[in-house]
Amino acid sequence: MQPTLLQIQIHISIRALTMFLLKTWRLTAFSLYGYLNFTKSAFFGATVYMVCRNKERGEEALSRIQSMTGNQNIHLEVCDLSSVSDIKSFASQFSSKDVPVHVLVNNAGLLENKRITTPEGYELNFAVNALGTYTMTELMMPLLEKAAPDARVITVSSGGMYQTPLTKDLQFSETSFDGVQQYARNKRVQVALTEKWAEMYKTKGIGFYSMHPGWAETPGVAKSLPGFSKAFSGKLRTSEEGADTVIWLALQPKEKLVSGAFYFDRAEAPKHLMFAATKGSHAAIDSIVDNLRSLAAISS
Structure with missing residues (x-):
């Protein structure tokens, strides 16, 4: 039985209506997605948690960042x-x-020239640069896994580790x-730890990277290395x-x-x-990790 002219017209009208609604939805969805992701506000829209030791200085930095970025x-x-x-x-x-952590930046660092022991009994440089970095990263692992496969840990090391x-x-x-030598040792630990974490958690969807910022002019450098700074x-x-x-590193695919x-x-x-004889020393990282885990009292 051949379709009548009326049936053909109705079929065409329904098809045209479907195409119109689909086109409208695509435009609406694209506009909403673009507003949320492609605009300036989206670029500066990351949720950032600053972990600071000093509340007053932290609040000052917080206010300045909010003002500068909006x-x-x-x-x-x-x-x-x-x-x-x-x-x-x-x-x-x-x-x-219970929020996913997409990027953990281990940036806290210290170079104290005098031997100082923390209330917990640890040498201060080691406590911040090595034990603190290890403890924070391990305890953030469940929240990093929530952001997998895009999660990453960036540890700010130093060329001093060379x-x-x-x-x-x-x-x-x-x-x-x-x-100064202790600081360099701590920074070598961070680089070796990054290698170890990458191996330990390779199936977790978390990337681990260490980096050297270069020699930057900061208050910390001026205080800890006045001769170098001058x-x-x-x-x-x-x-x-x-x-x-x-x-x-935070933004790269x-x-x-x-x-x-x-x-x-x-x-x-x-x-x-070259010829610095440091590569073979990384074999010690397993026993170092065991030591750090014991000091931090973190179960394996």
Whole structure:
């Protein structure tokens, strides 16, 4: 039976209506998606949690960042990263938010030239740079897994690590204390830890990267290395230039990055200098991780 003219007209009208509704939906969906993701507000729309030791200075930085970016989704969390107890307390409270952590930046660092022992009994440089970094990262792992496969951990190391191999003398107790050397040792630990984490959690959808910001002119450098700061006055990088590769690592598609690698100026960099005899020392990382886990009292 052949369709009548009326049936053909109705069929065409329904098809045209369907196409019109589909086109309208596509335009509406695209407009909404574009507004949420492609506009300036979306670019500055990340939710950022600043973990600071000093509440007053943290609030000052928070206000300045909000004013500069227009992003009100910046939050201050107060935590002393030299204290395992404080880190555990922070991690417990923060975990109750049950929010995915897409990017964890381990940026807290210290170079104290005098030997100082924390109330928990640890050498201060080690407590912040090595034990604090390890403890915070391990306790954030469940929230990082919530953001997989896009989660990543970026640890801000230093070119100072080129000066020293990995050593099991984590608290510099076997020889006369040298703050600059201890800092370099801590930074070597961070690079080796990043390698180890990449291996341990390779099936978890989390990328691990360490990086060197370059020699930047910061209050910390001026205080801890006054001679160095004076000698290179006018030649050091700005804080923004030092942070550039951190931001780049946070935003790069993970398939373009190498988990466990060390980065400098937006490119993978060597972890060892020629003839420096540091590469073989990384074999000690397993026993170092066991030591850190024991000191942090974190179950495996």
